[in-house]
Amino acid sequence: MSQSLNKAEPITVLVVEDDAVTRRVLSLAIEKEPSLKLAAALDCVKSARAWLETQSADILLIDLGLPDGSGIDVIRYCAERYPESDVMVITASSDDDNVLASIEAGASGYVLKDAGQPDIVSSLLELQRGGSPISPTIARKVLARMRKPAEAAGLNGEKLPQVNLTKREAAILDLIARGDSYGEVARELSLSVGTVQTHIKNIYDKLSVHSRGEAVFEASRRGLLQMDRLQAR
Incomplete structure (x- = not known):
């Protein structure tokens, strides 16, 4: 964790998740991290919109399948009302469509629930630093969707500077692309x-x-991933 983050005000996080157990797990993970502060933990679109009418958080951490509607509506509302907030x-x-x-609604990160608590906390900190944390399996799907129109337009012939990875770096890259946590790697x-x-x-x-x-x-764009080996595992 960077020293600058420790000295700064805690990053406030609004959690919107309908499953009580998952909501509690996320809340505890946030409360344990000194750089983060739980602003509120809500369970539906209605309560999230009501909360956002009067206050904001640095980060909105939200599920999509909520009991009274789609989390995408909350994302859009938050992005329009508080464009400085991350989602x-x-x-x-x-x-793919979700x-x-x-x-498109305004989310900058997309993480699957099977990610471990340390990875979720790291993703929140990455997001606040300006990154766009996306679970590797999601990243590959979006890349595949983006690649199709690019190929149709003849844009896949772009010359990219060569990147030389060591054998160890290549192996680690393959494993994190598979979705392994740092501990598993x-x-x-x-x-x-x-x-x-x-x-x-x-x-x-x-x-x-x-x-x-x-x-x-x-790495996918540059052809650095050993996809055959990943699929065989």
């Missing part, structure tokens, strides 16, 4: 989590990105 979707849905509709490659984080920082620097999702996007 991150957390959901079990990886449906992903794109969320992004460390166990699989018999490394410490700190060493994995150092390698990932080097990968980000080489790809000029700031998050896992962006790294998967850029």
Whole structure:
């Protein structure tokens, strides 16, 4: 965690999630992180819109499938009323249309619920730093959707600067693209989590990105992922 974040005011987070257990888990994860502050934890579109009518949060962390409507409506309302606020979707849905509709409504991040608590907290901090955290499986789907019109327009012949990854960096990139957490990568490659984080920082620097999702996007665009090997695991 950066020193600047520790000195700054805590980042306020509004959680909108209808499942009581998941809502509690998210709330506890936020409350345990000194850089974050739980603004409120709500369970439906109506309560979220009512809360946003009178106050705002630095980050809106929201599920899409709410009992009285779609979280996309709340995202759109928040983006229009508080354009300075960041929005991150957390959901079990990886449906292409939901992903794109969320992004179009104003979401800057999209994380699946099976992500671990440390990854979710890291994604919130990345979002506030200006990154766009997206679960790797989601990133690949969106990339595939984006690639089709690009290929039709003949734009896939773009010349990109060569990126040279070490064998260790390539292996780690494949694993985070598969969706493994830093701890899982460390166990699989018999490394410490700190060493994995150092390698990932080097990968980000080489790809000029700031998050896992962006790294998967850029690596896919450059043909750096060993997709056959990933699918075989």
